[in-house]
Amino acid sequence: MSFAVLATLTGALYVSNAASERQLRQQIDAFSSRALLRADQVTAEVVEALRHLEPYDGTPCSNEHLQALREAEEQFRYIREVGWTDGVRLRCTAQRGNVDVVLPPPEWTYGQDVTAWQTEGGQRGNEQRMLNVRLGNHVVVIDPRFYLDIVPLDDTIALAVLETQDGVVISRSPHADAGLARAALQRQAASLYFDGRYYIAVRSQRFPIAVVAYEPEDRLRANLFAQLRTALPWALVLSALGTWLVLRWGHKLRTPRHAILEGIRRRQFVAWLQPIVSLESGRCIGAEALARWKLEDGTFVTPDTFVPMAESLGLIQPVTDEIVRSVFEGVGALLARRPDLHVSINLAGDDLGGMRVLDTLNAALAKYAVRPEQIWFEAIERALMDTAISAPVLEAFRTAGHRVFIDDFGTGYSSLSYLHELPVDGIKIERSFIGPLPDGEELNKIVPHIIEMARSLGLAIVAEGVETEAQAHYLRERGVQYAQGWRYAKAMPPDEFLHYLEREAAPMQKA
Structure with missing residues (x-):
């Protein structure tokens, strides 16, 4: 009888945990896909802004040119600064006018003509990394946090947006580890468990970017033996009830409504x-x-x-x-x-x-x-x-x-x-x-x-x-x-x- 109860309870817990794990994984996968849509949207605007500036053939850094830079900055909602470079130095920007700043080496490239790098930005005491993207002689600056401007599921999921060619992290949630995100991307698999975490990596079909999300494995996979030691005295009825509650409330607490x-x-x-x-x-x-x-x-x-x-x-x-x-x-x-x-x-x-x-x-x-x-x-x-x-x-x-x-x-x-x-x-x-x-x-x-x-x-x-x-x-x-x-x-x-x-x-x- 004890063996039968143990076997039945083990099977019930296994099925319950498997169903709960599958549901939570689906939610993380859907969350990652939604994050990628936002990243694609922001990247598309960056490219559009640069293509908009590319045909300018007037005198660089003239009043007319600076006005064109300001209008481009105002036209595109995610763009925070626009500038012009002679290929070696940044010569003017929409906000600062004429400047003379040496361009840092690019951290990654997109195709044959787009390069990108990150610099410190923001006000003193509130500095943050800003993304710079260059096409031809024009550069646009964007706040990388726009890439992650989505409703979070909970505070245990770490999220990062990466460039896929060199693995540079463009943006990440505060508790996301850049090294872990790169390692997940390099493994090529769409989703997998390793090092005690569940990872999902989704790649853009339009741009060389990807979204990596991960969460502690124990949030998705329960410890079966620990559950058995606790749940065995309560037998099958309470086990079934617990399974139902786990599925119902686990779903509720991770929904957009909640x-x-x-x-x-x-x-x-x-x-x-x-x-x-x-x-x-x-x-x-x-x-x-x-x-x-x-x-x-x-x-x-x-x-x-x-x-x-x-x-x-x-x-x-x-x-x-x-x-x-x-x-x-x-x-x-x-x-x-x-x-x-x-x-x-x-x-x-x-x-x-x-x-x-x-x-x-x-x-x-x-x-x-x-x-x-x-x-x-x-x-x-x-x-x-x-x-x-x-x-x-x-x-x-x-x-x-x-x-x-x-x-x-x-x-x-x-x-x-x-x-x-x-x-x-x-x-x-x-x-x-x-x-x-x-x-x-x-x-x-x-x-x-x-x-x-x-x-x-x-x-x-x-x-x-x-x-x-x-x-x-x-x-x-x-x-x-x-x-x-x-x-x-x-x-x-x-x-x-x-x-x-x-x-x-x-x-x-x-x-």
Whole structure:
């Protein structure tokens, strides 16, 4: 009988552990593939930026050339610096102008014409490695942390992005070991166990890069004999129950849903602010609240990663609540002092299904003594398709004193009749329409039509993604009132936004 119980229990534990191990391995494999997608995306932008600069044939480091470098730096979201080299020395950059710096030897090459190396960057006391990539005479600099800007499964998985020809580590999580990542890549196998760890290595089909992830083996493979000594007295029933619980809770604690719920519980979702300016005066009249997910190690996850996930999991409403909380904690006192300023908050489709957002907001308005008209709302077009549901909610927002704008206008289901059906105060022209201005002939036919449509209905207009004075002039001449974009300022934490306003006010105080 004892032998039968032991044999049955051993078999049950073996099957349970095998199933759990298989499931956890699949999750790590999927996580690695998602990390590779992000690495491919960042690398593709680096190559695109360099190809964009390559045809320049004017005078190197002239004012015209420096302006071209600045525009390229602003155009590509992951690029942090752009420069020009004569092949031996770096001669100028978009941010520093003319310089004279000896180029270090490349750490690796891509094809016949792309080289790359890493240098120290960042502010004093907060230095970090920056990635430099050169094509021809132009160099772009990127923060390698962008390669790992994904939602982590847990704090035991180590992750690294490597160049595959020479094994140079481009980026890695804080606790990842570069030597272990290189060793896993050199073994060529897609996944394997060695040295007490489980490794997965996935290679890009587009670029000479790979992602290596590893986790301690004992997190995936349980000690069968230790389990037997503990579990034998409880026999088969408790063994089966334990197996079920291990599978169920092990899966739950490593899902994106659990990660987002933990982020909400730990108040990791915060609002950064991007200034909105008056095109007429050039002064800041408010800001858009942009969501960020601040992880425990201090890194940030961008909304294009977690917002679709939160929406699909039905968790976007509590995330919106956290953004509202963060806005008032960061600039509530400022708004109370400055009634001329506003903050614009984005609404998802689920937020437009009822009055819950107003209930959350009213408590914050009362606590910080902020006027309702200082909080604007933005809703993307696709969230407003069912006007029978969304129109009454938007009308309730306006009745409460808030202004409502249609975000990313022109990318969804825009029409004159559509605008007639919705109680809104204005529109925001999507950045893809602004980028080619004023030279893109095709879009120049669309943008005036959008402006005229809004003006005919008496709607205010905000242009997103304004990066050059030429774009601002084009919009100002056609009656657009407001703009936001890197021409004025990037998104920033609330404390930096306060300093931004102080710097803006300084010249007026001196006058």
